[in-house]
Amino acid sequence: MASYYEITSRGALIKGREFNFSNLYLYHIYNSSEPNQQQIIDNVSSTAMGGLTVNNWTVYDGVGSDATLRE
Template identity: 45%
Template sequence: MAFNIAPVSTLQKNELYFHLYLHHTYGGSNPNQTLIVDPKLPTKFGRTVVNDWPVYDGNGTDKTIVARAQGVHIQAAMSLRRWENYFSIVFEDDRFKGSSLQVMGPVVEQGEWAIVGGTGQFRMAQGIIFKKVLEAKADGNILELDIHAFYYGGQPWTLGV
């Protein structure tokens, strides 16, 4: 069995700030989420929805998709209507393509999601996403995301070398 051990001082810690816009469309002719489990309980406990929400670099007509928020949200409380999100923000733009942020937290109009990991350029990310509904529409909404995280950059690690 081969393995490498490196002193922590060789890791380069970086900080990132992004200001992005997530489009959450649950209705209409082109939704970007779908119900996959519906136990039909009165409180909707256990309902599970899979999502592939586009994330844009702006909110104007010239906006560009830079990432996708791909994962699930689950009705996770029996006594009240409370949803939890678990997803990856997978970057598609040229600069960060293939990198991701792993995110989790409650579904609320204004609040926070935790960044609990990352891959690629954002490996081992930890941070927070402050989110708020920027625009509520009949078939969904647009969320404004302020992303702040710390991550380790530098050369990729290798095992068994």
């Protein structure tokens, strides 16, 4: 099930806002036949800048096999 988020503009400026999501873990799968991260534009060799990598990391509430997927 997908979760959707809406951003609503406000007239007042908000400064110094921090979102703290403690005890949430991103699962990065890189050594698999189905990785969840892919570099789609290579870096410029002379500067190592300009690369683009996309992620589809899942978010769990813990580590280990008993962790629950968060939606």
